[in-house]
Each structure stands twice: as structure tokens, then as C-alpha cells.
Amino acid sequence: MAVSELARSAESGLTDEQRAEIQALRERSAATRRAGSPGIEELLYLPLPVLDHGFVRVVDYMGDDGAIVQAARVSYGAGTKRKRDDAGLIKYLMRHRHTTPFEMCELKLHLKMPIFVARQHCRHRAASLNEISGRYSILDREFYIPRPEDLAKQTTVNRQGRGEVLEHEQALRVLELLKEDAARAYEHYEQLLDESRPENGEPGGFGLARELARMDLPVNLYTQMYWKIDLHNLFHYLSLRADAHAQYEIRVYADAMLRVVKAWVPLAYEAFMDYRMGAAELSAKGLAVVQRLIRGEKVEQADSGMSPGEWRELMETLEL
């Protein structure tokens, strides 16, 4: 997606004032002695659209691939000697779980996500976070309403996650219900907040405190936050949240972040994809099975020492 396209699609949910503020930041340019990364500079401040009203927006970053190398060497100069050497060292660090140099890069994002997604998101404690306060602010009228094709039944395979998609007509009825509930909830929220005085026979509003009025709002309401995390902990987050087992509604945020990471630190991204995202962990028993299979032995679940569930997962990993 080109940046112009990006900007267009993302701007849709923003007010004119917000667009102007972002534009002003985009036009800002100053000389710095700091390490920088051209790829992520291109993305700075732009809201990358996620779900129907959400976004991932890079607000600031520290470091580049060279900063990882520089810290690993505790060097006086820049980390980068030759790009080839740097790539090798970064791969080595990733492979052997020397994680501290990856902590030397830092990313700050502005995120807009539904509350129920934010609740999963905030379980990652190694990040700094500043969220809009419903005690202080009146929250915006924006709710997550899924696309029909994202409405799925409870899975029957395990006890968590989604199975087949709802039939179209059923999906439309679900969406109708969600939309009505969202509209009513916000209307009630406004009534509760309404500070107007009784006048001309009109009863006047309740003027309820914001911290109380918000309790009537559902968890598909959008919230916003600044979120800052180092690259090591971001990789940990991504390995869990960009995974196929993560709920779709958080996975799309992780996918947008993966795109940011690729633009920011391409060498670290490549190492991460090879050694983490695409990697497979074999248990001691699983490793023994693999060794036997490579020697040409025939192995069955019954003589593997593994449970049926483990065996199924192993066969999927090995594509057998």
C-alpha cells in the first residue's frame, strides 16, 4: 500500500483538526545526530488502518539495526561496520536468545482499538502505556462492528476460538443487533452525562459523573492509547499476537506492527521471522520422534510417549 493511499484510507475516521495536526508533524523536519531509519521515517505519524475505526500510528522510535549491533559490542562508534557482518551478528543474537541488545531499540505507537482488544493488549506488562481516561474525558461514539465475514461460530476443535463463518443472513442479523445496542448504549451514555438544567418543563439531564456514566458502555467501544515498548518485548508480543491462535481482532494490530518493524529494522525483522515466527519448538519427546523418523523408522503415536494432542500438533508441524 502506497503512503498516499494509506493516508487517504486512514484519514477517513479523523476530524479535520486531527488531519491537520498529523500533516503538521509530517512536514516537520529537523537535523539530528541520532541514528535513524529511512523506512520508518516514511511511516511516521500516519495512521495505519486496522478494523473499522482503529489504527496503529508510529509516534516515535529510537535506534535502527545498527543500534542492536552497537549495544552488543558496547562500542564507541556506530554499530554498523558492514551490512553483511551486522546481519550475521543479529541472526546470531536472535538464535542464541541474547535478548538484551534488542532492548536497545524502542518504538512508540498511538493505538486505537476496541476495549476488549485493549484488555488483551494491556496484559503485556513490559510496555509503557497512557490511555484516554473515561474519568476525565467524554469518550467518542465509535464502536467496532465486525464485517459479516468475520462473524464465526465457536470452534468445536478446542475450547477457544472460532470455527466456520456464519451464514450471511444470520450475520446480518447479528450486526443489526450489535449496531442497535451500540447506538442505544451511547445514547444512554449521553443522557447520563447531560448536565442541562430543568427548564420550561423539560426535566433536565442527570449530570452523572463521567467515571460513573461510562459503566453502561459495551467493550466494543474504541479506546485510544500511547504505547511504548522495546524491540525485544515487541517481538515477544508479536510472537504471541501475530500467531494463528490469537483472536483475529488483536492479530490485525500485530500484523500492522509487523509491517512497521519490517520498515524500521529490516535485519532484525528477517531474523525474527526465521527464528521465531516461522520456527517450531520440539519437546524432548518430539525431538526423539523426529530423530527416529529421519533414520527411516516407522513411529506411531502409541509408541511415541506423546499424548494424542501432542502427536497431532507434531504431525502438523512436520506436515506429515
Add this chain to the structure above:
Amino acid sequence: MAVSELARSAESGLTDEQRAEIQALRERSAATRRAGSPGIEELLYLPLPVLDHGFVRVVDYMGDDGAIVQAARVSYGAGTKRKRDDAGLIKYLMRHRHTTPFEMCELKLHLKMPIFVARQHCRHRAASLNEISGRYSILDREFYIPRPEDLAKQTTVNRQGRGEVLEHEQALRVLELLKEDAARAYEHYEQLLDESRPENGEPGGFGLARELARMDLPVNLYTQMYWKIDLHNLFHYLSLRADAHAQYEIRVYADAMLRVVKAWVPLAYEAFMDYRMGAAELSAKGLAVVQRLIRGEKVEQADSGMSPGEWRELMETLEL
């Protein structure tokens, strides 16, 4: 409140099975070589009621007042020499912010609180947390509905918090609205989850995945979690959440925890109340004002170097 009374009042929201499970744990007794605290043993497993359906329930603890002393001395034996010496050392540690010995005591709680309270609660990152998952479980039909006397208007003093209480009739209308919305939300949640097949002309349920159906629920729904934290970080939590500026609905949880702490580590509790909860921090400018006041000088805000807001806060602190 006596324990029997406690147990009675708290049991109200529990199923028979849950009461039996708690009773079984209460009757459990084993010999241990570990340090123990009689005060908190008395409370173990009992749900201390908070709000209309919530509770704070001690599930486990590690250490006592002596464990703080023992760690501060890196000792081979028990911390306790004489109770008087221990009290003096604990006060000294608290006063001089030697915080690591307080980390050597640990508390594990089972908490039941509304989602909007849990969202504030989970901002404390130095705790371990296991929450009921709406992806995996069907959530219970329990919503926080305030008492009329807890419904207050937005404050006019600053931009956050509550002011005067709503008139009784107004309050009743608000509660009616909250109750109706809660009932409807849960009914819709059940409809969305309903996996019944079309039969005899009945349309059948949507069978929507749990992770999706929950998005229609409001944030006054109750959630539950196991929450484990060390005493130092618990004190930090309490200094913020038992404070008069905290929202009432989280402050009542902090108050219940204060009661637990008092029963568990009475010496540390006393030091905390003197040096933290009841303490006042003077800024450099505020200290200068106090020194002048003690010398008998007349000081005005205008010549204090402080802003009007700071000055007002200082005068409140000094009860002038």
C-alpha cells in the same frame, strides 16, 4: 466485622458448590516449617464483600513481619529477635525507602470486580494476574449497580471525579436505566451464544464464538482474577488506590486489602500508615513556606513562588 458475619454476608453471591469448596479449604490444616501469620490465616479463603457482588479473597500468602527483618539482615535464622527491635527496623526501612525487604512478602488474592474497575486495577504492572477468559468461558450474569447514594454528579472543582450526590428520584431513574441495559445486554449475549439448531419452525440460535459475543457486554459486568503481588508493590498500589482521589469503586477494593494487610503484617502496616498513607510531601517551595511560617512570618500565595493550585493544596495539608 466478625468472621462469621463476614462469611455469611459474603456467601450470598456464591453457588452451593463454591461455598463447599471454600469450606473445604477452610478446614484444611497441615503442619509447615514456614513462617506464618495468625491474623491472615483467620481470613484465608473467605470472600470479603466489596460493592454489590464483588469480593477480595485471600488465596495464599508468603512471609510475615519477621520475613522483612530477616531479608534486611540476610540472616540465617528467623527475622524476629524482639518485637520492639523489629518494629524499629521496619519503621527505619519504610522511612528511608529501603524497599527491597518489603518485596520479600507476597500476597495472592482472588478478586471479583467490574470490568471498568479491573481496567484501572490492571495498570499496576508489578503484579501477576490470571483473569477469566471470555474467549474460553461463558461469563456470569452479574453487573455492578451502584447504591443510590453512590451516584454523584461530575465535580466542578477539577476535571476529574465526583461532586454532590444525585437527588433520590434522579438516582432511581439512573439505576432503572442501568438495570434495564444490563438485563438486555446479557439477554443479547445469550442469544448470540445460543447454539440451538432450527427446529419445529424455531429459527435456532446464532452460535456466535464466545470471543465475539462478549463484545456486546458493558463494562459494569463483573470479572474475576487471581492477582499476586509483593508487599512493596502492594503498598504502592494502596497509596494510589486507597487515596481520596481514587475512584470510589476501586477505593473500596483497596480498603479491603488494607484490612488484609493489617491482619497479615501489623508492624509493616503501621509504618505504612504513618510514613505513606498519612504522610505529606512538601515541594522545595512548600518547605520554604513552612519554614517561614514556623518562624512566625506572614506568607501569602503571591510571594510564595507557588501557583494558586499548589498554594491551596498546601494550606489544606497544613489545615490553615
Add this chain to the structure above:
Amino acid sequence: MAVSELARSAESGLTDEQRAEIQALRERSAATRRAGSPGIEELLYLPLPVLDHGFVRVVDYMGDDGAIVQAARVSYGAGTKRKRDDAGLIKYLMRHRHTTPFEMCELKLHLKMPIFVARQHCRHRAASLNEISGRYSILDREFYIPRPEDLAKQTTVNRQGRGEVLEHEQALRVLELLKEDAARAYEHYEQLLDESRPENGEPGGFGLARELARMDLPVNLYTQMYWKIDLHNLFHYLSLRADAHAQYEIRVYADAMLRVVKAWVPLAYEAFMDYRMGAAELSAKGLAVVQRLIRGEKVEQADSGMSPGEWRELMETLEL
């Protein structure tokens, strides 16, 4: 090793007073409603000897295998239903990296280790720590002097670690040097500390502040600390420090802790050994190679997409 044997060997480095303090704690017994683990009760307070003067000593613990299950289920009662079900759930949690329930168990150790080991040890930030202070205390005259068979040459394979053992005579000369240096360093430390006044023509001591005098001591001096960590973070520590690539002098501490964990939470220990310690992680490229090998293809490093180093590590993992 039987407990009696243990006690005997460990007592060697302790003063009579310390032995008596430990004995008093061993004889302490109180009834508790808390979950307990008989295996670790057996070890409580005993110094498990490590290196020539060091130890690992369990001071307190919270939880057992059942506590992991209990937290995963956010249950009202004990975690344990049937031992077989618990084992299955614990394995599932370990396999799918659901790590938070493992944070619900906590271990407190008293450790005595050389400073250069403590410096590696303290890099693990998710632990609570209270170390003896050289500003406040006079440090004991105890230095780590390796056994001859532990003196090895710098490895030639990579740039870190040990290779072949020194010849015996060389080893003895090294030990002589280490012992002399340790003795001299402690003698100088005492001279620097000496607060005696000049008297009868004697010059008197320097009376140097403790925080300064200690700077002359080498990093093989023993230090002591209380160290508290939850089971999840302890497993992370052990996966790094009980690994063959860890320095021998820290690995022996990790080995002693493994023994503690096995006695404390046998089900979690077993899952950890299968899914972490004995597990193998294959990169995306490594997995592709394994899939080809199982299909009976012949694969060479040159057409594997892997570097020579990665290839060698993969072949070692597969025992090819």
C-alpha cells in the same frame, strides 16, 4: 543425597550460631490452611552446598502444583481435582506458553555465591533481591578457589567459554596464585578497615570507610543474598543458566535449584524438562530441512539456506 548427609556437608562452612539458627527453624512447626508441598518442606532452611563455600538455601515458598491449576481455572477451591488431570493441564499450559499460572508459585532462596557469579545472577530482573551491603557490613573472609579439574583453557571453538582442562601441575600453580592473592587482598582489606588508634609507637590503622575499603577485594569473594522469584521466571532463569553454554560456576547453582523445583512442584518440573530443557527449537529453515530429511531427501548445507554454523548446530540437534 540424604538430608542428613546434606546437612552435614553443608554445615561445614557455618558458624555454631548459624547452625543453631537453622536448627531452630527446622524444628519450627505450625498449622496452616495454606497449600503446601511435602517435598520442599523436607529441604526448608537446609544449605545445599555449591562450589567450595557457597550454597542454595530454601527460605520460603508459596504454592504447589495445584496452585498452578487453581490459577489457570480461577477457581474457588483447591486446584487439584485428580492428579492425572492436573498433570495434563500443566503440560498443556507449558506447551502453549500460557505462562501466567506458573507465576502463581513463588520461591525464596538464601544464596551464597562468588561476586562474579552474583553479577551474572543479578542480570535476571524479574526477581526480588536483598544483598549484604559492603557499605554497612564487614565482609567475610571467604573466596572461591576452584578445584584443579575445573581449571580449563579458553575454548578454541567459539570466542566464549572453556576448552580442555589444565595439566595438573599448571593447575596447582594457578591455585597457588589465586590463594595468595585472596589472602593478601583480605589482609589489606583488614588493614584499611583497622580503626585502632596510634599507641605506644604503633602507627594505628587507617580506619577507612567500609564502602571504600571493599574496593580492593577481588570478585571471587563470596557474597550473600535473599532472592525471591516466581516459578515462571525461575524456569526462564533455569533454561538459560542450567544450559550447557552457561559458565560452570553459575550452572551449579542452577542445578541445585532444579533439585529444589523437582521436590517442590514435580508435575511442573516434568513439563519443564520435556518442553523446555530437553526441547529443540528449529528455525523456519531448519524445519524445512527436517521435513525434507523425513521425506528421505538428501540435504547438504549448501542447499539448505543455512549458514555453516547453523547447519552444524542443526546436525548436532538431530544427532546426525
Add this chain to the structure above:
Amino acid sequence: MAVSELARSAESGLTDEQRAEIQALRERSAATRRAGSPGIEELLYLPLPVLDHGFVRVVDYMGDDGAIVQAARVSYGAGTKRKRDDAGLIKYLMRHRHTTPFEMCELKLHLKMPIFVARQHCRHRAASLNEISGRYSILDREFYIPRPEDLAKQTTVNRQGRGEVLEHEQALRVLELLKEDAARAYEHYEQLLDESRPENGEPGGFGLARELARMDLPVNLYTQMYWKIDLHNLFHYLSLRADAHAQYEIRVYADAMLRVVKAWVPLAYEAFMDYRMGAAELSAKGLAVVQRLIRGEKVEQADSGMSPGEWRELMETLEL
């Protein structure tokens, strides 16, 4: 101190190659859309000299005063509206301990400090850290040798810290001893490492592994690390380590960092100095005494409810 002067004094301990690397980074300049701070750009990469061979060197930073405001407002644009408003908001955040916005600024330093200082320094767990490894590298021959005027006796007031300075002659003798010990230790370190083969009747070196040879080195040897921390946690560090009770040898590092912070985020620095560094915390009992003193009452320790130690500290705070 001017930057030129700074550069000169700091370069003294560096090799030509290191100076050239720093110079190359100083001359680097690139355009960025990121927020920047002119004051800290001026300091970037320069080693600020600390003790005889140590330094504090800014390697990278993220954010400025505006970034604190921006996060507090969860805003779409830059934080800065008017400098005056920003200052007011930053003071408000600091005064009311709204700490998360301060976490949104990040600082990365290259530090060179004696091991015994690094050991205190590394107790601050909320930082990222990459230290030179004695397993991998041969450590440099650089030891901290205090100035004569920094050699002081053990204090007699409390049990920790320094009292009066040693007499000059005594000081010189201490320094002689420290220098000799340092020289001998490094000589032995080199002998242990020496990998030369026996030749022409020469015995050859021991070739001991680096991870073992280092154990003979004293804790006044210099080590180096990259250290990254957010502004909130840096303020916490500084409130403890720039305090008069901190050991002189770490306080000088904190002082150098204070200078960096002042150049980087002047508004936050000012708020920190007023509300933290120069602030005084009164206990509940202390506050009651102050209220009585302001009312003109005469208060004695005996009727204050405070211990003699607390009373003395209060009188010092109030300059009475």
C-alpha cells in the same frame, strides 16, 4: 563547562580510534520527522568525565518535554501548545504522581564505572543493560584510584557511609596500597590469560579461560555498559542516587546524568527538582508536629510521638 573543554578532558582516557569513532558520530547529521531536543543534541556521544577514568556518554534519546504533554493528552499532534501551558501540565503531573507520561521519554547512555559502583547501579531493574563480558573480552587495565580528599573514615553517626577525611599522609599510604594491588592483580590476570607455548626453556603461559582468569580482579576495575531507561525510572534512580546519602562514587554519575536531563527536558527537570529532589516528606506524626509549630505551640520530642532519630531528621528538614 563548554563542550570543547568537555571533549578535551574526556578524550584523555580514550584511544585514537575511539576518539575518531566519536568524532564521526558527532559529524553525522540527518533529517528526521521525530521530536528532538537541541540541548541534548549538543551533548550526544561526548563522554562526560566522571571519577578518574569513568564517563557518562549519551548515545541516543527519544522525546522531549513536548512528548510528555503529548502522551498525557493522547494527542494526534505535537504535545507543545504554548510553553507556559506545557510547563503547568508537567508540574501538575509530577506533583500528583501521574508517572506514565514521563515513561514516554527514553535515554540511552554508555557508562564506564568501577565494578563496585556498577553493582549498585544494576540494582535498578527497570532499565535495559548490555555490559562488556569478561567471558568473551579481555578487560582493560583501568582501576579506580580515589583522590586523597575522597578517602574518608567510617562515619560514627550511623552505621553506613563516610565521616571525616583521612590525614594526607595516611591517604597517600592508602593510595599506594591500592595502586600496588591493582597493578599486581592485572599482572596476574595477564599471566593467567597468557596463551604462549613453552619455548626455549621458557615455561609458557597458563592460557586459562577468560571467564576464570577474571576472578582474580578487584572490584575497583572499570567496566562498561550500554544502559537505557525511561525518564520516570531515571527520576526514581536520581532521587536515590543523587541524594546525599548515596555513596560518593555513584552520586557523581547521578550528577552527570542530572546535567544531561537538564539539557534534554528542561521543564521536566525543573518540576523534578522542585517536587522530588528538593522536596521533604513528612510522616503523619511529623505533619502533626509542623501544624502545632505553625500554630505557635512549643513541641518537644518527648510529646511528639516520634523517636529521637525521627525527631532529629525532622528538625534538620525544618532547619530548626
